[in-house]
């Protein structure tokens with residue numbers, strides 16, 4: 041099968057199957073061999089790896105993954121793509137396509153059954169409408185993952201990688217950085233896709249921490265505090281935590297905790313590092 045990274049080959053397949061793109065599934069297929077090669081390189085795929093691909097589309101990246109990995113499991117929601125994938129991936133015996141919504145797949149079970157519970161790599165050109173639930177699902181369900189290398193909206197990639205005091209820093213940055221080390225490895229313009237998306241894209245690689253970066257007593261409290269801190273960005277931490285419907289912590293308790301940490305009572309969430317949020321959460325957990 042000729043590589044689908046070349047636009048002419050993609051067009052040929054789409055015409056052969058009279059395929060029409062579904063906007064609701066975030067379908068923007070890659071048509072640039074350089075970008076595809078870059079993703080494979082940055083994902084550091086070896087012949088030992090099992091790769092989970094989310095949304096294979098017509099199998100453009102799947103072909104590269106099959107060439108480089110030991111085994112590929114690809115989960116695709118769109119029924120119309122299944123016969124196409126049978127065709128484009130027909131010459132590979134190391135791929136398994138599952139016709140399902142990724143948000144409904146028990147990925148822990150998949151890792152156990154398909155990779156004896158050993159760590160997998162996740163690689164995808166993600167459907168942008170569900171970027172956050174897919175990534176947070178992998179983290180929160182503690183799926184045994186080595187790294188996640190994904191194409192996302194550039195703006196989202198910047199938020200994932202942002203540090204304290206920047207405009208992009210927020211709950212997503214802290215969640216991603218709590219679980220992993222993010223690195224933007226490529227910027228990808230709209231003309232690398234068919235159809236062209238309205239936004240710029242970026243490839244971000246997240247290597248999961250082997251040991252947690254901060255050890256905290258109550259993970260659920262930490263994330264409630266983080267969500268509260270950024271839900272009202274312009275308010276002080278004391279006020280936003282006190283106003284949160286998820287928490288019942290008085291202003292006095294937050295102020296005392298900040299004093300204990302040597303921080304100003306007027307500080308905003310955007311100024312705190314992950315380590316400081318961890319410390320704050322541990323102090324408030326004791327109270």
Ligand code: SAM
Pocket residue numbers: 065066067068069070094095096097098099100101115116117118121140141142143164165166167168170
């Ligand atoms: N990997 C292909 C490529 O790079 O050309 C396609 C990428 S396209 C941005 C996203 C793909 O995810 C589409 O094939 C779409 O049908 C699929 N998709 C959308 N929602 C999904 C879901 N909930 N579960 C699984 N696949 C999904």
